[in-house]
Amino acid sequence: MKRKHYAALVVGAGIAGIRSALDLAESGLKVALIDRRPNIGGVLAQLDHQFPTDACGMCKMLPLTSRDSSSQFCMRKGLFHKNIDILLHTELAALEGDPGKFRASLRQRSTFVDATRCISCGECARVCPVHVPNEFDSGLSTRGAIYLPVPHAIPNHYVVDLDRCTRCWSCFEACPTDAIDFKYAERKDFRVVAALPDAAARTDLGAWLADQNFPLVLAEDGAAALRALEEERTALLLLDLAVADVDPEKVMRRGLELYPDLDVILVAGPGDQDRAEALIQAGARQWLARPLERTVVRWLDHHYIRTVSDVTHELEVGAVVLACGFDCYDPAQAGQLWGRGVVPGVVTALEFERMCSGTGPTGGRLVRPDGRPARNLAWLQCVGSRDPARGADYCSGICCMFAIKEARLARQADPEAQATIFAMDVRTYGKDFQRYRDEAESRDGVRFVRTRIHSIEPDPEADGVPITWMDDDGTLRREVFDLAVLATGARPPEGSDRLAEAAGIALDANGFAAAPPLQPARTSRLGVYAAGAFNEPRDIAESVIQAGAAALNAARTFKVHSPPREEQAAPAPEYRDVTREAPRMLVVLCDSCPTLRTRVDMPSLAARLGGLSSVVRVECVQGACSAPGWQAVGALAEELRPNRILIGACMPYAYVPRLRELGAQIGLDPAFMDVADIYTPTFPGTATPGTALETEVYTALAMAAVKLAGAEPSPVLGRLPVTPRALVVGGGLAGMTAAMALADMGHDVCLSEKAPRLGGMAAAHHTLLGGGDPRRVMEDLAEQVMRHPNIKVFTQSRIMLSMGRAGRFMTALATAEGPAITVEHGATIIATGGREVVPDSYGYRVHKTVLRQSELEARLADGSLDTGALGGVAMIQCVESREEPRNYCSRVCCAAALKNALTLKERNRDLPVYVFYRDIMSYGFSERFYTEARGRGVLFIRYSPADKPRVSFGQDHRPTIAAFDPVLGRELRVTVDLLALSVGLEPGDNEDLAEVFSLPTGPDGFFREAESKWRPVEFLRQGIFVCGVAHSPRNMSETIASAEAAAQKAARILAHKDVVGGRVTAQVRHSLCSLCGRCVSACAYGARRIDLERGRVEIDELLCQGCGSCAAVCPNSAGVLTGFKDEQVLSVIDAALAEPTQPTEATP
Amino acid sequence: MATIARIDIDETGPVRAVQGFLKTLLARGGVDAVLTPAHLVPAGTVMPTLISDPEALERADPLSPAFPLNAARLVSRLTRGSTSGRHVAAVLRPCEIRAFIELVKLNQGGLDNVLLIGLDCPGAMTNADFRVFGLEGDPLERTREFLRAVAGGESRPGGRSLAGACRVCEHPAPEGADLILGLHGADLDRAIPVLGNTARGEGVLTRLGLPDAPGAPGRREALDALTARNTAARDAMFEATAARTASLAGLAEYLSGCVNCYNCRVACPVCYCKECVFLTDVFDYKPDQYLGWARKRGAIKLPADTVFFHLTRLAHMSTACVGCGQCSNACPNDVPVMELFRTVAERTQGAFGYQPGRSPDEAPPMTVFREDEFSEMTGEAH
């Protein structure tokens, strides 16, 4: 088999896999994207709402430059990119070879529905007698054995769930296009030889298989079986080990000798099962229990169809990205603990999400199981998380936020809804999460109860879900809720152990991919990377960042290790100029499917179309989607040389790449071609009768025809040469990581650092939670950066001025040594970091007994602190943090506190350590250290922001901390020798830089990314990227991931000779423009501005995404969209309206 | 509390008093010119006039029932992009002020160099009626007669009906003005109260040194009564118009007199396009197209696109319609354009909770996106 070559294989087409694939594809690399599911999108296919917008927004990930390479519609529906090949229902079976030239075997399971024939009419599902829970609705609705995995994909084909299929053939008979293929006819080529010494068994088997269409030879002994095998080619040998005359092994060996791909299936009883196992080692496929039951028919059917339908793909790939995401913990694993199955109204968060969805089983209404509206709702946090007893000594990191989101959604869906979230800690550690939570509490009245609900006990008396918990003050409370939502945590995805084996990587103790410290995208195998949540549970934004980091590593591996390959770059197609020609349109109608042919009078339709002024020829073609059909279209085009081509067929999206090819073939810009959907109106159930149907089909075609007739060639705008150099601002961990990544990929990098030496904040770390030597890492990194031939470092430099746009910026740097220098660069990475807050509270800077965590860490590291002599240490978390004006979590302070507390306990086991905290943010795998700190006797005392700890100092400066302990219900006072303050991070001097680069900053002074979830390291302004603490507080590992993600985004630009915008962009007819500015306000992409000097509205073609909002708000068509002229639109409306159903005269 | 001064009226009457006020303004108010309706010599026709010579103010008559055009567009020309540092005062009716504020929002004018003097509007006559009423006898006397009749509650002051738009106008007070000439409820034989309505207005008022007034007695009551009467008339008009235009056929009938002269568009103060889309190539149909339509439908009325023209204008401008009625005033064929616009605008403005001209800080609908609006269409909430 010829191996197809790809730069990378991405396993898992969830959000992280898609992001990685797009990142690679956009930098010009070929990617194979596979998923074991029959659809892309992962868990997000099921989710309609994402915080903070409470909407979806996944499409924001689509490429903004070179837009024509990719589909531009809802990504939950589908994704097409010219550099991405998607294989669904496919798993990685084996990965051999070395980085740069891995050999990957993929196993693709058949869906048994021919995608080229299925028209998604749904007739098959209507007749399927099977009803099983529908995974898409989390089991809240049912589906058949033939079903649509997701309701919204494009193209959307039915698939057969073979395990559930009863093979009643109803769907096969109902399918109007013969798309369902159970390989019935081909069975005659699947010869079965059954060697069964027992006569009754032979009789039974003969009878059972009588109408199964398999050629069956029944052999009564080994000799007969051997004869039968030699007689004719055989596909399957059913061999009972009880055959006595010839050693069964001999029969088997002979069979395999004759036909190497023969399936040998043994039949064994209790006595010879060991033998059977042994023979499987020798080449048998499997064994069945003697005596054979009638179920063998079904088994054979499934075995046969899998054998003949499933396919194996062999690829050569440069690198592999594993993005298999996570599975939600299944609360049923704990039996009835959470009332699953016994208490109605207990749902998982995913089920609740489906209920909130307009396309979900309840149409977006929140209802109790008895149909009454669900108003009183409870969320139970940490179901299957932070629960070592259930194998999860980690925090899933995402559930607190999705519970809050769902609580807010509930409130939106029903203003009377009351939401209660039961949680131990509310982990709002991400950017802007704290405010989101505060808003949920203050605006939406979400109630947070600090407890962990252990279980839900059924109570037949209760009108709903009874929940009992212990309040802080020790009273047992009970409340009955309409719905209880289990915030089920993240678990390694099903089959991850198999995948790990296939990919040759190690898993960690939790079952996720093991990552080396400070190499967040790496796995244990060189060249194989982990994206998204596959090596630690992560939310969308962090998954997207992680995906970018994995993509970067994959691209770097490909670049470094792949043998150079002569890629014959396809020349840019040459299109002839047809603008001056009168429209000559070829109309091709696909009439292969009977739904159209039998309902519409095709000659009459052709005749009516022929009457349109621009149409020169109307032809019918059999199966335009099939290879011969498409050749016929090509031949017609060659013959006629039309300057417009309209195709009437089904599923227009599927034709996009074909039109591109046809365009190149006949030299016609694909903008002059279109495909109109003429099949949807003909589907069973939707069809209107007779002439009305014909008119509907005609109208669809006529509309497309007049639109095409008025089409204008729209040259791709905004082609801009790229300066192959990146400017990285900031020489800390983020900046150096990004610089190294880009330099390694062969790009020039200019690194500007304002301090005299590289290192930034991370250089101040002495230890890491979980081990590792950050000093060493930082020193090595700095040295590599300094030595790298592609990197030019400017320390003590400052950015003064910057102009330009993606592909070409000019930036002036002031340096300490001499005059300002100007750097020309194609991409910019902002990595200016931040700094530790200097607090004004708790006696800091007044008493030497009060330190910041970093200072404590330093004193612990340099040995200046005698831990043995200490009588007690206290720590206060969230100092001047997580409340206005610094209302955000800095992520690193809880880890720092745990790190220092553990070090203290390590050195002095009996040293009392008290941590006063609000919520311990030990998200993800760092939860382990929280458990450990508790285990070592560190005392954690929760306080509320309304009642903070009070610190007083004695004569000897020893601090006494007094705080209300909610568990004890009284004030607690401790006197200690040292007080360490966890102060959090604040942004550096971002405002100046924001001014220079025209970048937005958020309410806390961190840079405001383009979109918090989908474009976390980008700015709305193209070509400038952000990473590290400049974006938001993050730890070293997260900083590295974001830096690599940002580097990947920059590489995406630098990898090309020029930056290309889209074909459809807005333009301004300046003579008509009144400069009212409505289009400027309406532009969602910031692509328009009023140039006051020139007195006109200017458009940045790279930023313009061709959405048309500007044209819509402009009252006099001064704002126009190429390809969507008013005249065209009016003509289309004309064509759509007022075509009376009258008998058509004969064609003139 | 706004500062209130008064313009005393002697036997020469209110118009002279207002002229005196404008003179004071030119002298001490820091303005370089005053835009005010004034009688042209010798015909007496009233037109907006930009006056910088105090003497020329003798012809000014902002109280006249003449309303030849909405002056908002003129003020926008005087203010748009002005960097001269010169200031203009403009005496305007409430609907002119509202239209001007709409234009400001659309970058067609600026508030920086203009002092808006608003009139408590007694209403105006159509051009045709004013030609009959206002051009006979001493023009200033005619104005005084008109004001007396209005104050007396006559429904046909001077024997003429007020213009249709004025009869249904629910905004007779100039809310966005810097200074308000408080005619409503005032005794026009004694004094007109001048109300400072903005910080700028109050500042100017202080500089003018006018005598203080105790307030504007009777103004609120008079305004309320007028608003109530007009609102009732307006609702009746809405009902009648809606009934006539409920179907496409009804609408075509309603607009059947339209000859595509576009006068209404030209007269419209908020139609701000440099060049209307109906004058561009978009509507340059090919001969084939006309014939095609004719063949399809058997008959096609020409000019085509009359209904389309009004629908387009409704789509573009109804949210900004201030109800000044100049469209109807301008129509040669008495198509009741104002009635249609106001009826539609009631719905379109209501949908966005938008009142054109209320405040320069309110962004026009469609230029802002609010996630929570139109949830019944987006399906976000249930």
Place this chain on the structure above:
Amino acid sequence: MTRSPLTLAADPALADAMREVRAMLAACMQCGTCSASCPNAQSMDMTPRRMWRLVLLGRADTVFSSGAFWMCSNCYACTLRCPRGLPLTSAMNALKRIAGASGHPALARHGAFYRAFLDNVRRRGRVRETEMMMRYFGAAGPREALRFTPLGLRMLRRGKVRLELGAGRWDTALAPLFESAARLEGKEARP
């Protein structure tokens, strides 16, 4: 419970006695699962969660003056459910043990039943329930005995209670074990 502030004064003797329990509980995160699961929490004067907290804070005085742990009926619900997998029932028993060994009369009274029981075990090898109860009443006082009278009579009627007096067959069976246990535990008690 008093609302006065709780100051963490060092109390080495009591804190020391509880060290074993503190070690068992150290990983506690005060989630309250134990308290919500405890069938007897309503009968305790403080919830298990609060008691564990006090143990961790070394507040032996408060813990033992409360005696909530005496209410533990060894149902193991908390042990089973504790998300940290802590041996909470064992910790309860440890507290009972420390209280009993403290020699403090107030604490000793609570432990009377257990000591009477084990004393019976020591002497008899197998428990003689009737004899054991008699001894318990002797230690716990006459009111306790009166409480049981109706039950005792019912059991007597049903033939469930036999008064076995005098020596029994297993009387000395456990003597060696008790001795070596005392020796071993005594040995360990010494530093």
Place this chain on the structure above:
Amino acid sequence: MNTATATRYAYYPGCSLTGTASEYDASVRLVLERLGVELAEIPGWTCCGASAAPAVSALLALALPARNLALAERDLPGCDVLAPCSACYLNLLTARQEARRDHRLHARVQEALEGEHLPWANAAPVRHLLDVLANDIGPARIAAAAQRPLAGLVLAPYYGCQTLRPYAAFDDPEHPTSMDAVLRAAGAEVLEWDKGARCCGASLSTTRRQAALPRIAEILRAAAGADAVVTVCPMCQMNLEAFQRQAGLPGPVAVLYLSQVLGLAMGLDPGQVQLGRNLAVPPGFLARLREVPPAPGEVVQATGTG
């Protein structure tokens, strides 16, 4: 786990079964005999320490039960130790599990037992009566032996705590079900309830009566739909049967040992299973029992004995 062939167990009755729970002991012996299981009483067994030992001495809490395991190992090698009393069972099991978990603990206990020259390899598995009935013997054999199935009788299976927790040795410790099949095999219906694993208050009924009564009341009230509550522990049995009036129950609720129930189903008469010793077998229950039809010819067929 025993295979079906191992039908001999080292029997540890425990002190209660020689005293207040003698009816449990008697019925266990009878029933298991009928089921073809041999019980060999551990010679010289002594008290396991009950709930008292852990509250007094950590070492004795393990050494007392370990002594009995050592005896069984020495005198009945190869047998699983079967305990019908849940408290004994848990003490024995705890000794076994803790010693397996912590070899130093194992050594200490061994040291304590050295005085008697009693080696303890910790080799014998510890099994609860219910475990043996449900899993070793199995419903099929029980059904086969049930000559007088208790058709029409609704029984509430009550497991108590120490049968199930903390080790979860043979059943779901929160929602146990092992008794269901056993009771159904006896021909009875099983009450669907959620109190089977609730605590009865245990020795609090002695030390803190007022604290225990609400527990008892909660359980018995929930059993309202059943003809009887079925127990597998003398402590639970005592608490549930002895304090019904104090707990404020409106009327008496029958409480029987599982072995008594099985005995009745096997055709033993109430006297043989010593129903007369139970403190709570109201007349109504005896009447219901008489309604159960005498064994018809076609007794419930044993299915799939394998």
